[in-house]
Amino acid sequence: MFSTLFSSSKAMDSSSSSPKVGPPAPDSAQPQSPVDLAANSPTPKQSQLISKVLSPAVRLWLRSQVEQVEELQVKIEGGDRRILTGQIQRVGITAHKAIYQGLHLSHLQLVGENIRINLGQVMRGKPLNLLEPIPVTGSLVLEEADLNASLSAPLLANALAEFLATLLKSEIQAVLDAPLPGHQAINLQNSQIIIAAGQLTLSASLVAVSGTLTPIVIRTGLRLKNGHTLQLDRPQWLTHLQAKRGLPLGDLDGFEIDLGPEVDLQELSLENSTLICRGRIMVTPA
Structure with missing residues (x-):
């Protein structure tokens, strides 16, 4: 992304x-x-x-x-x-x-x-x-409102669905009451992201083939492992978006997101309502 x-x-x-x-x-x-x-x-x-x-x-x-x-x-x-x-x-x-x-x-x-x-x-x-x-x-600055306005864009929506599909294979299923759809059936509604100092909270409703909605709320920090790899930092499962504390998702701590070899980030910071990235990317001709 x-x-x-x-x-x-x-x-x-x-x-x-x-x-x-x-x-x-x-x-x-x-x-x-x-x-x-x-x-x-x-x-x-x-x-x-x-x-x-x-x-x-x-x-x-x-x-x-x-x-x-x-x-x-x-x-x-x-x-x-x-x-x-x-x-x-x-x-x-x-x-x-x-x-x-x-x-x-x-x-x-x-x-x-x-x-x-x-x-x-x-x-x-x-x-x-x-x-x-x-x-x-x-440098790239994403304000919370603009990031949420982008969630319906195919580039971001597909990346988010693939990300959740990977996470759903982990211990997240153990804290949910409803069965989850398979990878090909991933469909999200009411997606929302909240950016706080050092933390990002993702909220969405997972739509099963039957039409059943399963709420998902995950709060996590982000850290750079190297220039092209992000890691989840102490992710938690929340019962609702405003929850102060959640259930630690130990298996997901350190979960890696590969941004690709063309990317070389020097900084990624989460501030109140703002995500900031600074770095370099190799741009190739079309």
């Missing part, structure tokens, strides 16, 4: 607001942070290749990727000599309230460097495409 969120967010634009494209920095400039890339004000001089060719191509590419975004800032850096070879030195993206394939992304900052594109085709009016994989670093 996190891999999807990072990689898909590399291209974002708005139907309601046009991206703001800043000027290139000299090749000798010191590296800037994602925040600096988005926040620095433009200087008078700007590469004609960026303003006349790359910016329109990037805007068209971004519009084709997202359903909606409230605010977007894009900064492209690179000298004309390198751009003429199809190489962009750096691209920084900052987006707020973006929606990609039903996933609501509260806030996103990404930086990609040494990007090779099909510039010759772009100058002939063809779509912009990546020519080789690029490492993208940045």
Whole structure:
């Protein structure tokens, strides 16, 4: 899921607001942070290749990727000599309230460097495409309301169903009174996630083939085992969503969620109503 969120967010634009494209920095400039890339004000001089060719191509590419975004800032850096070879030195993206394939992304900052594109085709009016994989670093913030709005999106709904199907093979069945459906019959209703400091609570109703609803409420912490593996931290089974304490699920403590080899997270934190991720992902051409 996190891999999807990072990689898909590399291209974002708005139907309601046009991206703001800043000027290139000299090749000798010191590296800037994602925040600096988005926040620095433009200087008078700007590469004609960026303003006349790359910016329109990037805007068209971004519009084709997202359903909606409230605010977007894009900064492209690179000298004309390198751009003429199809190489962009750096691209920084900052987006707020973006929606990609039903996933609501509260806030996103990404930086990609040494990007090779099909510039010759772009100058002939063809779509912009990546020519080789690029490492993208940045941060992703998911607010609780946006995360819950994303639960009906196929990308997240399928991941959640597969996750619960795995958990249901464990000791969770022992604390339920009703029989659970098989993996292929997993169907969820009324899904909800609550994010607190250091903890995440998942509530849902599991729908059996007969139509019977089985409530499921799990509270757990999350920790990073390595850059691409998450672990459940002291998960508990709750009788209801507002329960202060629950039944420890010892067999699930340390349960691993593999995000994929392309992902390298340095930070994952759960704050009140907010989930924050920082790290890097390798983005490959389509």
